[in-house]
Amino acid sequence: xxxxxxxxxxxxxxxxxxxxxxxxxxxxxxxxxxxxxxxxxxxxxxxxxxxxxxxxxxxxxxxxxxxxxxxxxxxxxxxxxxxxxxxxxxxxxxxxxxxxxxxxxxxxxxxxxxxxxxxxxxxxxxxxxxxxxxxxxxxxxxxxxxxxxxxxxxxxxxxxxxxxxxxxxxxxxxxxxxxxxxxxxxxxxxxxxxxx
Amino acid sequence: xxxxxxxxxxxxxxxxxxxxxxxxxxxxxxxxxxxxxxxxxxxxxxxxxxxxxxxxxxxxxxxxxxxxxxxxxxxxxxxxxxxxxxxxxxxxxxxxxxxxxxxxxxxxxxxxxxxxxxxxxxxxxxxxxxxxxxxxxxxxxxxxxxxxxxxxxxxxxxxxxxxxxxxxxxxxxxxxxxxxxxxxxxxxxxxxxxxxxxxxxxxxxxxxxxxxxxxxxxxxxxxxxxxxxxxxxxxxxxxxxxxxxxxxxxxxxxxxxxxxxxxxxxxxxxxxxxxxx
Ligand SMILES: [Zn+2]
Numbered sequence: 477x478x479x480x481x482x483x484x485x486x487x488x489x490x491x492x493x494x495x496x497x498x499x500x501x502x503x504x505x506x507x508x509x510x511x512x513x514x515x516x517x518x519x520x521x522x523x524x525x526x527x528x529x530x531x532x533x534x535x536x537x538x539x540x541x542x543x544x545x546x547x548x549x550x551x552x553x554x555x556x557x558x559x560x561x562x563x564x565x566x567x568x569x570x571x572x573x574x575x576x577x578x579x580x581x582x583x584x585x586x587x588x589x590x591x592x593x594x595x596x597x598x599x600x601x602x603x604x605x606x607x608x609x610x611x612x613x614x615x616x617x618x619x620x621x622x623x624x625x626x627x628x629x630x631x632x633x634x635x636x637x638x639x640x641x642x643x644x645x646x647x648x649x650x651x652x653x654x655x656x657x658x659x660x661x662x663x664x665x666x667x668x669x670x671x672x
Numbered sequence: 673x674x675x676x677x678x679x680x681x682x683x684x685x686x687x688x689x690x691x692x693x694x695x696x697x698x699x700x701x702x703x704x705x706x707x708x709x710x711x712x713x714x715x716x717x718x719x720x721x722x723x724x725x726x727x728x729x730x731x732x733x734x735x736x737x738x739x740x741x742x743x744x745x746x747x748x749x750x751x752x753x754x755x756x757x758x759x760x761x762x763x764x765x766x767x768x769x770x771x772x773x774x775x776x777x778x779x780x781x782x783x784x785x786x787x788x789x790x791x792x793x794x795x796x797x798x799x800x801x802x803x804x805x806x807x808x809x810x811x812x813x814x815x816x817x818x819x820x821x822x823x824x825x826x827x828x829x830x831x832x833x834x835x836x837x838x839x840x841x842x843x844x845x846x847x848x849x850x851x852x853x854x855x856x857x858x859x860x861x862x863x864x865x866x867x868x869x870x871x872x873x874x875x876x877x878x879x880x881x882x883x884x885x886x887x888x889x890x891x892x893x894x895x896x897x898x899x900x901x902x903x904x905x906x907x908x909x910x911x912x913x914x915x916x917x918x919x920x921x922x923x924x925x926x927x928x929x930x931x932x933x934x935x936x937x938x939x940x941x942x943x944x945x946x947x948x949x
Pocket of ligand 1: 913
């Protein structure tokens with residue numbers, strides 16, 4: 477019998493505090509926010525991503541795992557959340573991504589429909605050390621809902637990511653929303669954020 | 673600590689999770705109504721069950737909650753909701769706007785400016801702004817999808833030309849983030865200006881109609897108006913609050929005795945108290 481790593485120590489309050497961070501991160505795009513819940517994630521997930529999954533996934537959610545995220549993660553998520561998995565990025569509510577350079581294009585994911593733009597995929601993108609690269613002028617500046625004037629995105633992402641992001645804006649309110657997750661940090665990038 | 677026998681914040685974790693996902697989508701698409709499966713709450717619909725479910729899904733043990741009804745903290749509705757959350761969450765409550773991290777409101781926005789990090793939850797009886805011209809929810813949803821708001825402007829313009837001024841006193845429709853037509857819940861027109869570019873997060877819950885929507889911080893909220901009839905708010909020309917002397921707050925005319933004596937006083941009791949020396 478496989479013994480799963482535990483999830484949240486305090487399900488109710490750890491879920492709430494993590495949700496509060498996700499709420500703040502999405503409503504203040506580009507700000508860095510810290511998850512305080514403690515847990516030991518399965519190999520391949522960072523703490524922020526694992527906590528986000530435990531907070532948002534359940535029996536009602538479909539999840540796509542980018543290839544390379546192993547069985548250990550799958551069984552841990554299944555055990556703690558009961559979520560179902562899909563291979564079809566067009567059908568998924570959440571996508572867990574560890575390799576941003578090789579992720580499918582945004583258009584491969586669910587964009588929502590004109591009447592239900594909310595029926596779209598939320599991308600949980602784990603990022604590593606690039607978050608610590610010093611701010612440079614090639615980091616895009618964003619404006620939009622939740623941003624007081626403008627904000628510089630504090631992370632270094634592939635140019636192709638921003639090229640796609642810019643294109644995608646034309647189809648608003650359809651689109652995907654993104655969380656960047658690193659260690660216990662979270663940055664939100666809702667579909668309303670525009671590169672200026 | 674919550675009283676024994678209750679899950680924290682009353683709702684079960686599964687319900688909270690589903691409401692939380694709806695709230696995040698609402699933030700990503702400001703002003704757009706997200707359907708959610710509204711639960712039975714231990715009070716009837718007129719009591720703000722939508723707002724209560726949103727509050728219950730957001731609130732944590734570190735929060736300090738303020739509940740107002742028409743600007744007052746001490747009406748039956750406000751007292752009952754505050755008591756409910758004290759009982760099921762054991763959270764701190766306050767009447768001071770500046771001390772609250774979370775504010776649930778019926779029909780007013782506090783006069784004291786809200787700040788970053790605060791969340792205000794509005795109780796919404798009827799979320800669909802297009803209902804006055806399109807009673808079918810399906811058709812209204814299509815109009816939102818197509819951003820087809822022309823007939824709403826026509827209706828409003830007709831009202832204005834009929835009365836010579838804006839006659840809608842409460843729940844005056846707004847456009848959020850240059851895209852979605854939204855009902856701000858029955859707050860006075862006076863409060864519409866406060867919604868615009870507010871540093872706080874604004875969440876809206878309609879229990880009976882099963883809808884959640886949101887205005888993120890620093891987001892444009894523009895009241896519908898016309899070049900020849902710009903949006904205006906209520907003014908009390910030569911009046912000041914007869915308690916505190918404030919001239920910048922929303923005033924209610926209150927009957928003070930059996931002889932029909934009347935006074936103009938701040939609708940926001942916390943603000944009024946704060947103005948007194
Ligand atoms: Zn006063």
